[in-house]
Amino acid sequence: MKSLILRTVAPLLIALMLMFSIFVLLRGHNEPGGGFIGGLIAVAALAIHGIANGVETVRRAIVFDPLAIAGAGLLMATLAGLISLWMQVPFMTGIWIEPSLLGQKVPLSSVMLFDTGVYLVVVGALTGVVLALEERGED
Amino acid sequence: MEPIFAILVGLFFAVAVYLLLSKFIIRVLLGVAILGNAVNLLIFASGRILRDVPPVIGASLDMSVGPTANPLPQALILTAIVISFSFFSFLLVLSWRAYRVLETDNTDEMRVAEPEGDAPPPLRY
Amino acid sequence: MDGTALTCLTLFLPFLGALLAPWLTRRMGHNAAWVLALVPAAIFLHFIGFSAEVADGGIVTGGYRWVPSLDVGFYWLIDGLSLTFALLISGIGTLIVLYAGGYLKGHKQQGRFLSFLLMFMGAMLGLVISDSFLMLFVYWELTSITSFLLIGFDHTRQAARRAALQALVVTGGGGLFLLAGLLLIWNITGTTQFSTLFAMAPQLKESPLYLAALLLVLGGAFTKSAQFPFHIWLPNAMEAPTPVSAYLHSATMVKAGVYLLMRLNPAMGGTPEWQTILPVVGGTTLLIGALLAVRQTDLKLMLAYTTMASLGLLVLLTGFGSPHAIEAAVLYLVAHALFKGALFMIAGIIDHETGTRDIRKLGGLRRAMPITFAAAIAAALSMAGLPPFLGFLAKEEIYYALGRFDAWSVVFAAIAILGNALMFAVAFAIALKPFLGAKVETPKPAHEGPLLLWIGPAVLSLKGLAMAALAGLTHHLVSTPMASAIAGEPRLVEISLVPHLGVPLGLSVVTVVLGVLIYRNLDRLRALLAGVLADIGWGPDRGFDQAMRGLVGFSFRLTQRLQTGRFDDYMTVTFIALAVVLFATPFVFGEMPRPPVFPKDVPWHELAIMAIAAVGLVTVVLAKDRLTAIVSLGIQGFAVAVIFLLYGAPDLSFTQFMIETLVVVILALVMTRLKVYKTDHRPFRQTLPDATIAAACGLGLCLLLLTVTQSPFDTTLSDFFNLHSQAIAHGANVVNVIIVDFRGTDTLGEIAVVMIAALAILSLVRLRAGSMTTRMADNDPDAGEGSA
Structure with a gap:
């Protein structure tokens, strides 16, 4: 698409959307949000990016192949489940630790890791599909 | 509220089925998309409807106070939405491929797998 | 390693050997047979170790639990009956593996053949050793499948394919009857093991379902043991290479049905039904088999039909159930396995070294093949029931069992004499005709076969002699324990080579005289039988073809209607x-x-959004062209998202918004490229x-x-999640906690599905359009026929 307005606004819009998607992912455990929704927002951002600036630009911007991202996410989610096995509790039991960082307690958990895995699978898989379809549109 | 939802769900299903009965792949695909929404609404309403209170526990509380919307169907539907989208995309790309090869979206003309007037199987051993 | 584990390992050893066979054969050629023969030899030695205990009346059981909740186990039972079978299977198996090494020397697929052979051996061994019903059934079907592979070994010939399929249909179908019968027995008695079944015999025999159970079990036994009219697959199975005929279709697999009858004799035998059905079917099979054997000129077919006759005789004796009958069955079973295995191998040697099996084209081979000739004579003497061979003991015992003066016994004694006389004639036709007389030119110049070929028949023939000469030891180690196991009570077998004057000896003499008469008029009898059969013109074998054609036609028409x-x-x-x-x-x-009660106070904006959804739906249906339809699809999708938001589901609402956007985007991306203008x-x-x-x-x-x-709504689950979400899982958004924590494993599965869908989509998108058309051409079902 050759719209000048879109191409001008797109970078800003995309940056905002990606930030928002991560925000939605992180707050998901306590307020509406989570890996699925955050991932979908990121996919939408990348899809817009693709339409505005071409698929090649997007591919360069995300560095990794979308499917590799999805695969890493799936691996991450699986590992998050396996942590609990190592702690002698059943598969997929949530494990929480609260290390202090600059005097501030930061709750970390395997559940967080799992949700991030979900996020990456959604981003990777759906971006891969959308980009592949957009690519076909260009030729 | 449930009776109104029942009627709406019935309408969703009727439209989805009508589209699925079409001979044309694109209509069928639209039917599949609507069928997904119909099923999600069915599950949603089966878990009972409550206006406006999301199942989020208030800050510094250990459990929700007062009635909230049923979280279980929501969790089911949330994943269902994403899965049915993946499935829909697959069907879409599949029919697009079929169109590229067979140059039609009329299912009556898509007879590669089950050709018309198939010869009887051989009776030799 | 303890005994249980060792026995279990022994049961799996043949399958291990089957895995190694192709590789070994590639490295060592036909000499791999020497190595592979160690497998059955080791099994033989292992089971010999039980013989002292079993001879003293002991029973060895062992095994492992399999599916405890269903009372299914992997248990074995080693008593006189199963031990004798196990020794026959492994002992003859050793010789057969060696023989196969020589017989298929240089064959491209020899490794595969030896592999199938060892697999069959494992299946057969498991069958006779099983204590659990289900284990027996699994091994039973496994013998059918391995037999299918072996019969169809030469798969480029249609006759071999037909024979393999026929054997599979008949014996595999019979196996289903057996399964139903065993389940029925389980239902009646509540036990799944033979060792505990025997105590339940009265309960089983008095049950109103006894006859049904018996008929079902017999359906399995009669098909496997080639009883008339299910015998058709056995002569056709001669399409298999000769080692298979010698092993499966004479010594072992066809005996599985007889084994089953013997195994069930203590639990089901002795009833009027048992004592009527078995002798009648067995006697019919004996007569028909013996007559058809005389009609043949092909050495292997003659042997196949006499095998059928022998199986009939065994069923007859098992059905009689008297002490002498059971002892006769035991002796005849062992003797038959030895002499028939030997004779099949001899027929194979003759075929291998001269190029023909037609008895009319063979003669004067005694000088060229002296060892084979000697082995043939020994085996034939045993088959004819002449001293000093094991067959003689068996035949004397048969006439002890049948030589009584009630009408029932007289009828079956007459049948047995006629059948034995016919087999006597066939035995000498096979052992004498090819070797005596003037030398006949054969397709290949005749000479003695190599060691690998003649060692099998020689050992088996000598064994028949030794077992009769050392009758006391034979009875102590084999006959007595086996007869006791079949009878379900202690028995003592005493017959020896020293003839006693009496009815049995008289009947033996009658048999020999009749046999010699038949032998001298063999050609005339053969012509007569051929004429009679030509007049009948239809047989169960042709019936099988008609049934198969009917089945294919029926399923074709049914499929056309349904699909x-x-x-x-x-x-x-x-x-x-x-x-x-x-x-x-x-x-x-x-x-x-009930008639619904509509709420009165629904806010107007809620009704409005539902109305919008409805309008969107109707527009999708009514849209004239596809693009309008796509846009309208977005309307209902966003309306659903708003509905979710209004009714307390913000997570769903956001997800739905994003997904609907993506649906419309990719639909538009794809649709614009489908150039479909035609109205639909x-x-x-x-x-x-x-x-x-x-x-x-x-x-x-x-x-x-x-x-x-x-x-009424059951809130247990929802309450659970509401209560424990914060307390256990430290999350305030209950929906998200369910997804990533409580039901995390489900979600893992779901994202895996998303991943797989993406992989499938990308491969479809990247597929070249041209490559797809070629793939479809490859899919032509008839394309492969030409190369076969």
Whole structure:
């Protein structure tokens, strides 16, 4: 698409959307949000990016192949489940630790890791599909 | 509220089925998309409807106070939405491929797998 | 390693050998047989170790639990019966593996053949050693499958393929009868093991289901043991290479049916039904088999039909059930395994070294093949029931059992004499005709076979001699324990080579005289039988062809009716079925919903958004062209998202918004490239039925939802999640906690599905259009026929 307005606004819009998607992912455990929704927002951002600036630009911007991202996410989610096995509790039991960082307690958990895995699978898989379809549109 | 939802769900299903009965792949695909929404609404309403209170526990509380919307169907539907989208995309790309090869979206003309007037199987051993 | 584990390992050893066989054969050629023969030899030695204990009346059991909740186990039972079988299987198996090494020397697929052979050996061994019903059934079917592979080994010939399929259909089908019978026995007695079944015999025999159970079990036994009219597969199985005929179709597999009858004799035998059905079927099979054997000129076919006759004799004796009959069955079974295995191998040697098996084209081979000739004479003497061979002991014992003066015994004694006399004649036809007389020119210049070939028949023939000479030891180690196991009570076998004057000896003499007469008139009898059979013109073998053709034709027509190949037919049937289920179920169970009470105070914006959804839906249906339809699809999707938001589901709402956007985007991306301009409007004659079905489905689901929401709501699960979300899982958003924590494993599965869908989509997108058309051409079902 050759719209000048879109191409001008797109970078800003995309940056905002990606930030928002991560925000939605992180707050998901306590307020509406989570890996699925955050991932979908990121996919939408990348899809817009693709339409505005071409698929090649997007591919360069995300560095990794979308499917590799999805695969890493799936691996991450699986590992998050396996942590609990190592702690002698059943598969997929949530494990929480609260290390202090600059005097501030930061709750970390395997559940967080799992949700991030979900996020990456959604981003990777759906971006891969959308980009592949957009690519076909260009030729 | 449930009776109104029942009627709406019935309408969703009727439209989805009508589209699925079409001979044309694109209509069928639209039917599949609507069928997904119909099923999600069915599950949603089966878990009972409550206006406006999301199942989020208030800050510094250990459990929700007062009635909230049923979280279980929501969790089911949330994943269902994403899965049915993946499935829909697959069907879409599949029919697009079929169109590229067979140059039609009329299912009556898509007879590669089950050709018309198939010869009887051989009776030799 | 303890004994249980060692026995278990022994049971799996043949399969291990089967894995190694192709590799070994590639490295060592036909000499791999020497190595592979160690497998059955080791098994033989292992089982010999039990013989002292079993001879003293002991029973060895062992095994492992398999599915405890269903009372299914992997248990074995080693008593006189199973031990004798195990020794026959492994002992003859050793010789057969060696023989196969020589017989298929240089064959491209020799490794595969030896592999199949060892697999069969493992299956057969497991069959006779099983204590559990289910284990027996699994091994039973496994012998059918391995036998299928072996018969069809030469798969480029249609006759071999037909024979393999026929054997599989007949014996595998019989196996299903057996399964049903065993399940019925389980149902009646509540036990799944033979060792505990024997104590339940009275309960089983008095059950009203006894006859049904018996008939089902017999269905399995008679098909496997080639009883008339299920015998057809056995002569056809001679399409297999000769080692297979010698091993499966004389010494071992066909005996599985007889084994089963013997195994069940203590539990089911002795009833009037048992003592009528078995002798009648066995006697019929004996006579028909012996007569058909005389009619043949092919060495292997002659042997195949005498095998059928011998199996009939064994069934007859088992059915008689008297002490002498059981002892006779035991001796005859062992003797038959030895002499028939030897004779098949001899027929194979003759075929291998001269190029023909037709008895009319053979003669004067005694100088060229002296060892084979000697082995043939020894085996034939045993088959004819002449001293000093084991066959003689068996025949004396048979006449002890049948030589009584009630009408029933006299009839079967006459049948046995006639059958034995015919087999006597066939035995000498095989052992003398090819070797004596003037030398006949054969397709290949005749000479003695190599060591690997003649060692098998030589050992088996000598064994028949040794077992008779050392009758006391034979009875102590083999006959007595086996007869006791079959009878279910201690028995003592005492017969020896020293003849006693009496009825049995008299009957033996009659048999020999009759046999010599038949032998001298063999050619005339053969011509006579050929004429009679030609006049009948139909047999169960042709019936099998007709049945198979009928089956294929029927299933073809049925498939054409059910699978029209038209997408909308399938869809119509599916949704009619759905509508029927939706209406019929509540109607049958009286669960129609009450008239709904509509709420009065619904805010207008909620109704408005539902109306928008409805409008969007209707627009999708009515849209003339596809692009309008796509846009309208977005309307209903966003309306659903708003509905989710209004009713306390913000997570769903956001997800739905994003997904609907993506749906419209990718639909637009793809649709703009489908250049479909033609209108796709449905004709009216199609619209009306489609709309009716759709309306019925919609109404049905509407009523279903009404019924569901009118019934009391069980909040256990929702309460659980609300209560524990914060306390256990430290999360305030209950929906998210369910997804990533409580039901995390489900979610893991779901993201895996998303991943797989993406992989599938990307491969479809990247596929070149050209490559797909070639793939379809490859898919032509007839394309492969030419190369076969």
